[in-house]
Amino acid sequence: MKPYRSNTSRKFPFTKKAIEALPAHDPASPSREMEYADIECIGLHLRVSKNGRRFFQHRYRYLGRKMCLSLGEFPAVSVQDARSRVAEHKALLARDKDPAAERGKVRADLTFEEFSTQHYLPHAKAHKQTWDDDKNQIERRLNPILGKLRLQAITPRDVAMVHSKEKERTTACTANHLLATLKRMLNLAVKWGLLEKNPAGGQEKFKEGPLRERYLSKEELPKFLKALEDQDDLLSVAALRMLLYTGCRREEIMSLRWENVRLDEERIFLPKTKNGRSRTVHLNARAKEVIQDLQARKDQEDRTRGSEYVFPSRQGTKKGYIYDLRKPFEKACLNAGIDNFRIHDLRHTFASMAVSSGADLYAVQRLLGHQDIAMTQRYAHLNADDLKKATEGVSEMFDRAA
CATH class of the missing domain: 1.10.443.10 (Intergrase catalytic core)
Known part of the structure; x- marks a missing residue:
């Protein structure tokens, strides 16, 4: 494959299989990433980094200016999801609205409960067999504490409080399971462009005691x-x-x-x-x-x-x-x-x-x-x-x- 040139892009119809087959960008290249364009959805692009990570973005013009809006990381964001978001952006542009500004408003107002209901759980249901367990954790443990907070306003201190309260209520092991769910949720929020940084990323797990062993005795x-x-x-x-x-x-x-x-x-x-x-x-x-x-x-x-x-x-x-x-x-x-x-x-x-x-x-x-x-x-x-x-x-x- 020829080295990437900063002002060129490769064009092909995006599919899951085609994107998965793309190689990581050449480590020796002076450019940071290779960029590809979807010929079936004008404006949808894909950046592939030197470590193989793949990110969707939407390139468009607004008031004569070139704009670029991140859509999230593949495969957490599917090809169909990315195309749907580009279509939503084009509908906004048709009404003389800037998609970046509109998304900023949504991001600013989105609560944790809205994020979990509208974004995370539909994704978990489609990709995770035990998504019901996540739903129970969210409804019973996370939403009562974080639900009304704006997603962007959640701090590491809030995460630590959730973690500690769960340990007080149950065990270190159960609290760590809840923390893992919260980290996974907020990592996806970052990938989807709804958060700049995961506030749970630095929270360390509690030290767990020996694994619980309980089984029926002969009696x-x-x-x-x-x-x-x-x-x-x-x-x-x-x-x-x-x-x-x-x-x-x-x-x-x-x-x-x-x-x-x-x-x-x-x-x-x-x-x-x-x-x-x-x-x-x-x-x-x-x-x-x-x-x-x-x-x-x-x-x-x-x-x-x-x-x-x-x-x-x-x-x-x-x-x-x-x-x-x-x-x-x-x-x-x-x-x-x-x-x-x-x-x-x-x-x-x-x-x-x-x-x-x-x-x-x-x-x-x-x-x-x-x-x-x-x-x-x-x-x-x-x-x-x-x-x-x-x-x-x-x-x-x-x-x-x-």
Whole structure:
């Protein structure tokens, strides 16, 4: 590719694939960036830096002056988003209004709540499987404190206050999760040209204690299973059983579709997991029994008849599948006399039982769908007996060699 010349640009129809294929600008070039122009949207340009970052901008004239307005960074801002913004700017120019001045007014008045509702959440819904978690954090934790503040008026002190209050209310770990969400939101605001700088960028995480480890003991397990049997909501109980018998994440089981169930092969397919990858989950006898029972009753109840989901929600709910299992879960824990136990701890229980039954950590990693073995290391202490046997075996080999 020829070196960039300051007054030239490359022209082609912008597409996601074409932009992703563009190389970083030549590090040896005297110019800072390479610039490209979209031939399907006059005025839309793309700057590519030497480190490979890509930024949309709109070049236009206003009152005879050349103007340039940043539209945000690709891919956080898509090609369609960028073209839509250029179209909005052209509509303003047709009314003799400067898009830069108008955006300045919007930026000056935009509150955090408006930003989260109008900008961040639609983006998260389209790009993040667990966007509902962000929505809950925003509505319950962030908006009550930051919601009415102008986005541009939020300071590092405001961020520190949110972080500290969450730690006082919950734990350092939960507070750090909230901080991560806030940082991610404000980073996007910067990329989209709504903020000059992220006020949360310098806020450091709290030091976290040891990872919480809670799973059902040998004494608690039969009590919990018995407490599930005594409940009337059979579908929710079946969902809780599947979480316990497979070790899957809640969203993975709740959103399970019948088309991804392979009973003859004793497995289910998860097309999209938390880490963005698909995976196959092998069904043990208990899990297979739950699915078989649901399949047998599928056409006998109005709620399940014709649904694509294994665990369909009641009519009128936003999701097509069950999401909230708190009531039946908390009732089971109460009746079983089990304290300090969360739904996610069913996953820990499955993992602890797998390790205790002799599975090595790499097998458990695959069972849980962990991308990093470090996440599975928390269960390492549970196979201490196996480690002791291994080191004694090495000792015996030394004895024989002596």
